[in-house]
Amino acid sequence: MAHVGTSSVLDWTKLDIYHWLCKIGFPEYGTLFEQNSIDGSALLFLTENDLRNPPLSIEKLGHIKKLYHEIHILQLDNIPLIAKLGYDPYCVINNIPNECRREIGNYFCPAEHVTPDIYPLGMDIDDRTENLSRSKKLKPEVWKTVISLVYLFVVTWITAFVMVIVHNRVPDMKKYPPLPDIFLDNVPHIPWAFAMCEFTGTLMLIIWIAVLIFHKHRFILLRRFFALSGTVFLLRCVTMLITSLSVPGTHLQCNPMVEELQLDNGSYHSVWVKARHAYFIWRGAGMSVQGVRTCGDYMFSGHTAALTILNFFITESHEHYSIDVFIAFYITSRLFLYYHTLANNQALMQRDSNRTRIWFPLFSFFESEVDGIVPNEFETVGSLAQNMIRWLRRHWRIWYRLSMRREITPIPEKSQNSESVNRQYFRDRNKKES
Structure with missing residues (x-):
């Protein structure tokens, strides 16, 4: 059995699919997926309609949306595998019908299935794939x-x-x-x-x-x-x-x-x-x-x-x-x-x-936390100055708080003792006067 997350999705078996469903919080659909022989390659091409319609026929709308969201994330993380199988990753991810296919080394998608919102005209397929392959979480580390x-x-x-x-x-x-x-x-x-x-x-x-x-x-x-x-x-x-x-x-x-x-x-x-x-x-x-x-x-x-x-x-x-x-x-x-x-x-x-x-x-x-292409994004002089000022302010506040804590010291025991002595003095004085 391949370990989910460490092997290629194409190598996932039915048991791996069950572990994946347990991981994302839907173990109740393990039997349903197994009955329909859904392995890694089939999972990669599931659409929202597949989840909604027979033979899967998932009834709860929330489960359909959440489950398809996890499948969509899986597709985004495996764009090169989709392209290697001969499919246009952009068409698969955006649920464009399967007329969209690769022919003679080029990608071909019928114009009637293309909308400006999801498929910008004049945009090359390599550019679209590159945009989808760009890293979605870039921690400075x-x-x-x-x-x-x-x-x-x-x-x-x-x-x-x-x-x-x-x-x-x-x-x-x-x-x-x-x-x-x-x-x-x-x-x-x-x-x-x-x-x-x-x-x-x-x-x-x-x-x-x-x-x-x-x-x-x-x-x-x-x-x-x-x-x-x-x-x-x-x-x-x-x-x-x-x-x-x-x-x-x-x-x-x-x-x-x-x-x-x-x-x-x-x-x-x-x-x-x-x-x-x-x-x-x-x-x-x-x-x-x-x-x-x-x-x-x-x-x-x-x-x-x-x-x-x-x-x-x-x-x-x-x-x-x-x-x-x-x-x-x-x-x-x-x-x-x-x-x-x-x-x-x-x-x-x-x-x-x-x-x-x-x-x-x-x-x-x-590279453990980098999940794609690092985009060439630059900062202007103004934004760079703002970030520097924000950084200096944040560290100045931390330094100021630490310095204030050092200056604030507890009342020494000597002053407390002197105060008690003064109170005792006034008590004795009042007794004598009375």
Whole structure:
């Protein structure tokens, strides 16, 4: 038996349908659905008329409406499955008659069954399906974003430390000349290309920050950026450490760090010295414009992983082999594509959630509350300012209440004792006068 909610609806059996009915509060219709052989695929195409008319003939109007509402939600969550079966999801969800079907790869719906209210004219089926597939609940989940930031922070430190290790293992340039490379052998060396790549990367980072400032779902974007960046550079640590390639160009001066520091007593091998070198690389983000100079970290290119579209500048600077650039471009672009394909397709996530948790643990954790495509919605400067003011007011009130609670202290016992003493004094005085 498949577990309801974790498997594809198409795999649901009659027993799964009964569990689903119990879950939504209609167990009394389990026998009725079983008698009519309603499984997952049949449930996905039930309409309100099917519930109302024979052979189901549900009599209570409230039950019909509530039950169809749950079926409608199920249809919205499984739009890709409906399309995969050859039906137009928009027609199925809006109860348009079954003349609406897919023919020769295109969607065809008769005009007499189309109304402007539910089927906008001139709207492409892909746009309609995309609108239906958009996420209906987008929680910021700031705490997950913080966890992804910590993940990236740890990975960058690991990367910096691995770069220190591979720098010390770089092959001797006198014994091991540059490897044959079809691009580097035919493209002249351009000295300013590598610096231009890093300056362009800085410009792209500024644009990315501007997008985050105005995007309504900035925390989801940040979470995905941190998770993908951390995963790519963690994979880069493995490829750098496994095999040390020779220096790709004779213009580069690369020697092991022990020779550069001239530490014959072997003190460089201490963890503390390597940690200081790793901090220097981490602080400069591995960029040559920040004074960072590393060797041996070739497979695969960290610059191309950050700037896949600018790999031409890296190749012409002769700072990496062509295979480094190609592998970095392929891994980064494919990982981004596969991640968002799974995130945008709720059916793929539900089909085998247990296997997804095993093979993609970070994805399952970070995308557990995202049920569709994240729309590109931006805030204006005015709305952004209003949100900032509202946020400051809310936190100011919290801080003010906490400060007021600290200032309000209970009456000390000394003052209470003095008051009782005064009362006793006046009593004694009145007795004497009387």
